[in-house]
Amino acid sequence: MQSSVPPFSDLLANTRDSAVHLETRDDYGTNPRLEAWQRGERVDWTDRDSWWHPFHQTIADAVARGVSIRRARVVSEPVSEYIRWEHDSTHGNLAAGEDVRWLPRSALAGFLVPAHDFWLFDGNLLRIHHFAGDGSHVRDELSTDAATLKLCASAFESIWQRAIPHSEYKI
Numbered sequence: 001m002q003s004s005v006p007p008f009s010d011l012l013a014n015t016r017d018s019a020v021h022l023e024t025r026d027d028y029g030t031n032p033r034l035e036a037w038q039r040g041e042r043v044d045w046t047d048r049d050s051w052w053h054p055f056h057q058t059i060a061d062a063v064a065r066g067v068s069i070r071r072a073r074v075v076s077e078p079v080s081e082y083i084r085w086e087h088d089s090t091h092g093n094l095a096a097g098e099d100v101r102w103l104p105r106s107a108l109a110g111f112l113v114p115a116h117d118f119w120l121f122d123g124n125l126l127r128i129h130h131f132a133g134d135g136s137h138v139r140d141e142l143s144t145d146a147a148t149l150k151l152c153a154s155a156f157e158s159i160w161q162r163a164i165p166h167s168e169y170k171i
Helices: 008-013 032-038 054-064 081-096 146-162
Strands: 018-023 068-075 099-104 118-121 125-131 137-143
Touching: 008 054, 008 118, 008 125, 018 146, 032 081, 054 068, 054 081, 068 081, 068 146, 081 099, 099 146, 118 146, 125 146
Parallel strands: 018 068, 068 099
Antiparallel strands: 018 118, 118 125, 125 137
């Protein structure tokens, strides 16, 4: 494991073919956009300037270069308030070019899921996310360990095959 992790935008800029992201938590702490949503404020998706962030542009730039970006979210049901907000805000991910799917945790019986969320870039670089119990981000680390890459890629594909496309996953 490496101790110095480049920004996500740099990692994605160096990606040639694919990036996959696995999310397994029901809560990732708070942020201003979640807090606004909790107050009843909703995004006006017709006003792109109000919600398009540098993250979306980073994704869109990669997709424009031909990079396939897939995100799988494993969620408990009934879903948490955080997941409700995340489901609502996924429109931005889709608009940037991501393909997003959802898998209820109850469908995971029979196979193992990694303990950490991660991004896997071109199948050869893993960015592992570490979170505190309250959902706040603690740190990231990188791995190029062949066995770990293989396990995470296999787990992601198993989840992806079972997962429900965003347009079909109703909360």
